[in-house]
Amino acid sequence: MQPPSPPADDRSEMPHEVQTAGGLRPGVSAEVARRTGVPEAHVYGTSSFFHLLADPDTKVRVCTGLSCQLAGSHELLAQAQASGLPAKGCSCLAACDAPPAVLRDRRVLTEVTPADVEAAAGDWRRLVAAHAPDEASERRWRGHVGPERSEEQPLAMDLLAEPDFTGAAFAQAGAWGVERLVEELKASGLQGRGGAGFPAHIKWNAVSNEAETTRYVVLNADEGEPGTFKDREVLLRRPDLVVEGLAIAAQAIGAQDIYLYLRGEFELPWRTIEAAIATFQGNGHGTDLRFHLHAGHGAYICGEETALLEALEGKRGMPRLKPPFPTQVGLWGKPTLIHNVETIACVPAIVRHGGAWFRDLGRTEPGTKLYCISGHVVRPGTYELPLGVTLDELVAAAGGYVGELKAFSPGGASSGFLPAEQRDLPLDYGNLAKAGSMLGSAGLVVLNQDANLRDAALEQLRFFSAESCGQCAPCRIGTRFLEEAVERRKRQGVGPEALDQVAEIAWQMNEGSICGLGQAAPLPLTSALQYFPEDFAEDAAR
Amino acid sequence: MTQTTPESTGTAPAPQGTLFLDGEAHAFQPGETILEVARRAGKTIPTLCHDPRLEPAGACRTCLVEIEGMRRLMPSCAMPATEGARVTLESARIDRHRKSLLGLYLTDHPEAETVAARRRPNLLLDMAERYEAPTDWPKMAPLRASRSGDTNPYIDFDAAACILCARCTRYCDEVESVSAISLAERAAQTTIATADSRSLLDTTCEMCGGCIDTCPTGAMAEKRPITLGAKHEQELTKVRTTCNFCGVGCQLDLNIDPEADAGRGRIVKVTSPPVGTTTNDGNLCVKGRFAYEFVHHNERLTEPLVRDEQGQLVPATWEEALARIAEGFGRVKERHGADSLAFVSSSRCTVEENYLVQKIARASMGTNNVHQCAAT
Structure with a gap:
């Protein structure tokens, strides 16, 4: 007999119960333990892992991501705290295109100004972004997207187009069946857009061929890689693509339950996707499928697929050992197809136009890609361009550079920094990997001549050491060690010996860490040291 | 004991496989991990988070080995032995890994003199010495919270000495099913906690002390030897x-x-x-x-006592004491009958001792009124 799935001891609702109870205050663990049957220590241990649950009294969180920092978020945070707001810094809020971003409770406010903070007069409920036009709040968080679709430039996702709930791709995929679908995916060359670039068709095929017939589809919408906000844009503008892509996936692999894990700060994208599911099924498509929305509670690491599965099961978001991979042992131990928002959003176009069509959209690698660009550019935003464009082409779409290019981070904090001389590299998975970096989530941050790379690297190290799940020593201790080493170096009178252990510890973190967070975390520092040693000199800007 | 043959149960014997450890062929049984095969073969693989009673965690990273065809170093404690696998247990890469990993652990761990105050073995320090880990890397003050207000009489937790291997929490979950403690917080603040950081007395803890037994560094330790200043x-x-x-x-x-x-x-x-x-x-x-x-204990009885004519307890020989008991029981039986007597044995008795108690009751006293206090 197969065990019931979700299992009888399903605790996936537990974190939500803690949120409903007002967060982790004394007594809440006991109350939620009584209600859910989850051991009290586990309620406490899990809730204390997630910042939004662990610290319910901090109502204002100012993003300290690199792009927000360039826009003055540190000063804004100091001002907020001085004004009496219950404020702390936080990791990237996926709003790098409209900095500085501030999280008020679970709502992201963009382009918050000192005047906005002043107007709140210490009352977090009164904190609003005065720039926001007075229209539907869902529209407020939409950033710049482009380009327009044209004859010369067909697009797979086309963020400017109206949502399409005809279900045509879903019907077409149903008519094809899983084998043809996997063939088309293979022909499309679609690589996972979450960061790893793993060929999508291999996962679909693997899950389909598992002996276990209870299978799940999981959407990874825990977008948190600093510099990345494309999934937010897809969820806000084209939730139809996500819902239809998920339905196609579930139908293909024989799954009935689809779990959508949205980061807790995605209050607005939650609404658009919820409405899109209702519209899609309201039109009579995939009515036998069950969509389950789950909110994250503030932990970057849950964007790692196995940490996400743990969090979805109501546990601490600590990555699992791989192998086994989620396609074999996934959610509640069942074969699970897990994809990033953008990957799933490419599926309807592949079904409609065929795999070959999608492949031809790319330049050096298959397909178009949503590039997020922020930092020192005129019009930060999300741009759907052929995979393999150069930085200059991307920045041209974003209105040009502000100042003179000094360095860029091609794929989120995890990709480190590259110098201006590498501006002609095709921005794709293969070429960036060869350059010792990665495309990752394609969250590009541009730094101009005013930036100091020691300080930029330090910001990224702070991020990683705050977001390490704490499970394995190389990452837990290594991220903190590197952060403290750079801080020592910044101090007056401390010489280069402060960085003596960096190379060896970076090697250890890459070799020894369980997951990609720890493996990639040294890269901002090692790449900054490699390309910009002068920024680490004694007299560099402090 | 009866022997079950494969024929009698209808199941075929599980086929054994062969893998290679540093080039040598070793047989394994299905379900065994690389670590288990290696240890059975007398090989040394260091581990900190491994406890054979627990599901592998692969968290301490000390047991990483090279497996042909896999790019990354893999945790031998969690990797199943597979047919024909070629595993490298000793190489320059593994040696470098162990040294730098243990060196990193030391930056986050108290000095030897401090951990000696725990009066427990410290496998991390032993291992760091054995593998000649660097000891001169800058130290960082631990950020893990202890439970200083925990007044329970037995179990002491010093978060500074903790390496977050989670053996204690997994033991509490997997072996005892008590779940009194959990990993809590995250990043450098990750620690072992009770709900709301309460005393263990106010949790489901049964004070079995298994957390102490499994702890590799003495972060969990017996409280009394510490407070009484006992020897290491x-x-x-x-x-x-x-x-x-x-x-x-x-x-x-x-x-x-x-x-x-x-x-x-x-x-x-x-x-x-x-x-x-x-x-x-x-x-x-x-x-x-x-x-x-x-x-x-100074009130512990170390010799038989009987009451004298004034009713005071005075030391006696075993012969005198047993004779007094026999005489008293005999008097009761004579006056009120055998079933006026009842025998209850202590839960501290063994099966054999319980047998003897019922033998006294039935054979020498003639009553079936016999019970054992652990029976319910």
């Missing part, structure tokens, strides 16, 4: 004995300070025999691990 475990003499609190027969090690009490020796604490060596597999309960103070 290494200086104590271990005496294997059978727990006499109930009939299960758990083996435990009395840790004796031979010089204490004017050379008569004194039990300082009780520890578990190594996992896998005794029937209780290192598991003990609160009584076995912590209730040893009666041994040296």
